Amino acid sequence: ETGVTQTPRHLVMGMTNKKSLKCEQHLGHNAMYWYKQSAKKPLELMFVYSLEERVENNSVPSRFSPECPNSSHLFLHLHTLQPEDSALYLCASSPTGTLNTEAFFGQGTRLTVV
Amino acid sequence: GQSLEQPSEVTAVEGAIVQINCTYQTSGFYGLSWYQQHDGGAPTFLSYNALDGLEETGRFSSFLSRSDSYGYLLLQELQMKDSASYFCAVRDRSSGNTPLVFGKGTRLSVIA
Numbered sequence A: 001e002t003g004v005t006q007t008p009r010h011l012v013m014g015m016t017n018k019k020s021l022k023c024e025q026h027l028g029h030n031a032m033y034w035y036k037q038s039a040k041k042p043l044e045l046m047f048v049y050s051l052e053e054r055v056e057n058n059s060v061p062s063r064f065s066p067e068c069p070n071s072s073h074l075f076l077h078l079h080t081l082q083p084e085d086s087a088l089y090l091c092a093s094s095p096t097g098t099l100n101t102e103a104f105f106g107q108g109t110r111l112t113v114v
Numbered sequence B: 001g002q003s004l005e006q007p008s009e010v011t012a013v014e015g016a017i018v019q020i021n022c023t024y025q026t027s028g029f030y031g032l033s034w035y036q037q038h039d040g041g042a043p044t045f046l047s048y049n050a051l052d053g054l055e056e057t058g059r060f061s062s063f064l065s066r067s068d069s070y071g072y073l074l075l076q077e078l079q080m081k082d083s084a085s086y087f088c089a090v091r092d093r094s095s096g097n098t099p100l101v102f103g104k105g106t107r108l109s110v111i112a
Helices: none
Strands: A004-007 A010-013 A018-025 A031-037 A044-050 A053-057 A064-070 A073-079 A087-094 A109-113 B003-005 B009-013 B018-025 B032-037 B044-049 B053-057 B060-065 B070-075 B084-091 B100-102 B106-111
Touching (some): A018 A031, A018 A087, A044 A064, A053 A064, B009 B018
Antiparallel strands (some): A004 A018, A044 A053
16 A cells, blocks of 8 residues: 555446546645556656646546646546547645655556457 | 566576666756566566665675766675666756656566
8 A cells, every 4th residue: 555546446338428536645746647557658648737737748638637626636637538548547746845855656447448 | 757668577497687778868867766667566666776886785786887878786695585677867957857768678577
């Protein structure tokens, strides 16, 4: 248990569906991240939030929409996804302002788009 | 930008020593980290090197050579439970928040 909780753990959705992934941390961290992990590819950074403000969007398609209502919660809203979006979506958090601190990851949501 | 290279797979015998190498290219270097991920699990932090040399933590050690843009993770007295994927990572200096950028990972299989 890393202190970062993601729900749901597994999600199957059709290409016309709308769903949301949730991430929650109570570690007192001010930075939260969404990563995408596909087979045979590195962990791809999608979004960065620092102090509830989005500071980075790594050229992610608009069908992925993040939301950070407070420093403890992070959402990833999904709509009209494609089969190639099937992957493990990982949330992470870390303190801000220091460079040698580790990132804490959630267990991920295994997403399958059919 | 950043790029990291590491072998895709390594197999080693239980009780042996294995070294996983990582070379990186980055526009600004803040240190090299290593993470472990078991199948179905979350990546977990193993080590961080900001300066040249060897850092030891129990059976795991991590080495960094900044002049060579190279580091490695050394696992000693291998156990079956060490079978996992291992990722090296650097901080992305192009972003003010310096998020972690990861290599593709090395899948370690420990065999009896």
